[in-house]
Amino acid sequence: MSRKKSGSFIKKSAGDVVFNVVNITVFVLFTFICIFPFYYLFINTISDNSLVAANQITLYPVGIHFDNYIALKDVSDFSNSIMVTIARTVLGTALMVIVSAFAGYLTTKREMWKRSFWYRAVVVTMYFNAGLIPWYMNMLGLGLTDNFWGYILPCLVVPYNIILVKTYIESIPSSLEESATIDGASAMQVFTKIIVPLSKPILATIAVFGAVANWNSLQDSLILMANSPELYTLQHRLWIYLNTSSNLATAMQSGGTVTAAALxxxxxKYTISMVTVIPIMLVYPFMQRYFEEGIMLGAVKG
Amino acid sequence: MSAKTASAPIEKAARPKGRFVLNVQRAAIVLACAATFYPGLNPARISSAISTNVSLLVSCFSFDSLVANFQRVVNQGTVPGSIFTVLQVMSIICIVGVGLCVAGACMSLGNNRMRHDALKFPVIGSLLMVVSLVGMFLLANTIASLGVSSVPGYISGGYVYYVFLTVVTLLTTLVLVIQDKRRTEPLEDKPEMKEKYKLFLMFTPVLALTFVFAYLPLWGWRYAFFDYKAGGTLSADNFVGLKWFTILFQNDTTRADVIRVLTNTLAMSGLGIITSWIPMIFAVFLTQVPSKRFRRVVQTFTTVPNFLGWVVVYAVALAIFSSDGFINSFLNNYLGISSDVNYLMNGDNMWLKMLLWGLWKGVGWSAIIYISAISGIDPSLYEAAEMDGAGRWAKIWHVTIPCLLPTFFVLLLLSIANILTNGLDQYLVFSNAANSSSIEVLDLYVYNLGIGSGQIPMSTAIGMFKSVVSVALLFGANAASKKLRGESII
Known part of the structure; x- marks a missing residue:
């Protein structure tokens, strides 16, 4: 960015000033549009509930309290969904990262029997799919409908992540691996002691993407778990709540301590939306680097 | 690579015998192993009352799932529960047998010594499978002889499948044992396996998962040729050939539907393609802002929506545009205009609205790739342009944009290849009674038809059509890229 300092910065013409003002205003506006809805949702969840019901909360909160968030724990369907979502996010992401790391490492090994054939067989699945319904019929046949493992098992092998890991490992100097092999380390030891520690950045990147995808999953819950409301993910549950009020009323009555008048x-609806959003909002600033690296890696395919 | 080709003929010369029998044995074992996960091929389904969702593996550890459909009959004692306890034990024996065979098959990739040592595994394994299958047969007979109408005795297709595989495994193993006895050359001192096979064995779980979840669904294309109803079976009776494809093109209502859906799909994808320069311009102008901190803040906040699911976007839409949302609340409270319009129930301009939501969610994120491309541009290009007297706009137009075009071009080709794939979530969550006809894209149509109305064959046929066209488009885009840029995109 030094070019700017040497160039347009030193002599600011009137045109530059106008340009900067207009440019910055447009970006401020767009940024505002991106975050205001969440601010609006948030102030409505912490304001006095009767004012919210009367549509009185528009720009700032009134009568701040956090009871709504506490009350959510008594909405039984919701607490179920959040447990399922946390479980699949943690388990699904961890297993996906392990599989991707291992598969990525193995595919860098030229000695593997028919390596390029198997590698291509895995990678080519990125470019075609049988379609939603055959996929569903397959899951039905495997007994993975209405079954928690239906969330986990299909997401373990992600060819794209395997490519990313493979490309990354190939950029690690092979001398490290060779010297370990000469010292008598097995493939497994090389993997855990050398490859994994050195590939942490890429593994973190695929982990954050995997975690977000799991957290936001709607389709598989919708399609596979139709008969198991106890396995609905958070997004699915939120969608149901957003569409119908009757479900919500029942769920609220099921929680004993919540008075229906207060909620x-x-x-x-707003509170559950915020609960779905908050984890990502909290994690995002810390993980932004990995997210941005992720999209850049997309350009480097192997 | 050259070493590999050189060693291949030597290897072939070293072990010419017994490879065929060994491969047959391996294939049988792989098939037996795969079927333990597949409920449709569960040999322990000795009564048609047993749930079709129970695989052999599940039969091993879940008594409850075995008897789930007739819990009451078992509780009453009409059918003794002990039958199913024994069945569970038989399943365990069968699984252990399969497991031993698998171990043997894996070890058979080793040297002669290892293969010799491994022979005992398929011997014991296949014998265990024989024992369990005989046991299951006897249990099926016992159940049949009880004559309880709700729990009939039954020999499933899975049972026949396993009997076949067990016989094959047993026979091939016997042949291999005989071959091993007749062996003349001495065995190696230590059982060893070549590195290449070890690596392959380590990779097999990945291959298995890929096969099951990416290739096996292709087998589901057969539903497009049958008159299948949910819960039914496929047989020669309901084979209808190309009926569904004919209907697709000849039935007026269906054809009108498909044309409407395709119009929506192409319109929305087309709008996306037409506006795909917006992230690039966003990046160009953002990098013109002098303050680094400002750029950072904008980037952070504008990328967040990309990481929220479409349901959350819908929640945002409700919060802003529904009758009790922000806009009405603002009009009422600050401008004194009485209003309670639900803007989401308006079906006009759906294509445009969906585009705007897509942009709101995605622009900041898509801009990142251009922002890093801009920071990678050689500063000397700008310096040279300045020397030539280029101002801000000239530098953008003559340096920045041309440097970004290759990236833009790749993304454009990919979006053309994906023209039929809009994704399901966005259109599903935003669809309602007022907009359903103009929001229904191909993915949503297939979902509504297959999952919503249970028309499995028809929706499979449409999905097949879409898959084939998509692959063709991808190859087309790739060929275009090769021709124009000399680089492939896949």
Whole structure:
């Protein structure tokens, strides 16, 4: 960015000033549009519930309290969904990262029997798919519908992640691996002691992408778990709540301590939306680097 | 690579005998192993009352799933529960047998010594399978002789499948044992396996998962040729050939539907393609902002929506545009205009609205790739342009944009290849009674038809059509890229 300092910065013409003002204003506006909805949702969840019900909260919160978030734990369907979502996010992501790391490492080994054939057989699955319904019929046949493992098993092998890991490992100097092999380390030891520690950045990148995808999953819950409401993911549950108020009323009554008068459907909808959003908002600034690296890696395919 | 080709003929010369029998044995074992996960091929389904969702593996550890469909009959004692306990034990024996065979098959990739040592595994394994299958047969007979109508005795297709594989494994193993006895050359001192086979064995779980979840669904294309109803079976009776494809093109209502859906799909993808320069311009102008901190903040906040699911975007839409949302609340409270319009129930301009939501969610994120491309541009290009008296706009137009075009071009080709794939989530969550006809894209149509109305064959046929066209488009885009840029995109 030094070019700017040497160039346009030193002598600021009137045109530059106008340009900067207009440019910055446009970006401020767009950024505002991106974050205001979440601010609006948030102030409605922490304001006085009767004012929220009367549509009185528009720009700033009134009568701040956090009871709505506490009350959510009594909405039984919701607590179920959040447990399922956390479980699949943690387990699904961890296993996916392990599989990707291992598969990525193995595919860098030229000695493997028919390596390029197997590698291509895995990678080519990125470019075609049988379609939603055959996939569903397959899952049905495997007994993975209405079954928690239906969330985990299909997401373990992600060819794209395997490519990313493979490309990354290939950029690690092979002398490290060779010297370890000469010292008598097995492939497994090389993997755990050398490859994994050195590939942490790429593994972190695929982990954050995997975690976000798991957290936001709607389709598989919708299609596979149709008969098991106890396995609905958070997004699925939120969608149901957003569409119908009657479900919500029942769920609210099922929680004993919540008085239906204090909570209304609007507040509950907004609060659950915020609960779905907050983890990502909290994690995102710390992980932004990995997210951005991820999209850049997309350009380097192997 | 050259070493590999050189060693291949030597290897072939070293072990010419017994490879065929060995490969047959391996294939049988792989098939037996795969079927333990597949409920449709469960040999322990000795009564048609046993759930079709129970695989052999599940039969091993879940008594409850075995008897789930007739719990009451078992509780009453009409059918003794002990039958199913024994069945569970038989399943365990069968699985252990399969497991031993698998171990043997893996070890058979080793040297002669290892293969010799490994022979005992398929011997014991296949004998265990024989024992368990005989046991299951007797249990099926016992159940049949009880004559309880709700729990009939039954020999499933899976049972026949396993009997076949067990016989094959047993026979091939016997041949291999005989071959091993007749062996003349001495065995190696230590059982060893070549590195290449070890690596391959380590990779097999990945291959298995890929096969099961990416290749096996292709087998589901057969539903497009049958008159299948949910819960039914496929047989020669309901084979209908190309009926569904004919209907697709000849039935007026279906054809009108397909044309409407394709119009929506192409319109929305087309709008996306037409506006695909927006992230690039976003990046160009963002990098013109002098303050680094400002750029950072904008980038952070504008990328966040990309990481929220479409349901959350829908929640945002409700919060802003529904009758009790922000816009109405703002009009009422600050401008004194009484209003309670639900903007989401308006089906006009759906294509444009979906485009705007897509942009709101994705622009900041898509811009990142251009932002890093811009920071990778050689500063000397700008310096040279300045020497020539180029101003801000000239530098953008003559340096920045041309440097970004290759990236833009690749992304454009990929989006053309994906023209039929809009994704399901966005259109599903935003669809309602007022907009359903103009929001239904191909993915949503297939979902509504297959999952919503249970028309499995028809939706499979449409999905097949889409898959084939998509692959063709991808190859087309790739060929275009090769021709124009000399580089492939896949």
């Amino acid at each position: 209304n459907t609007k507040v509950i």
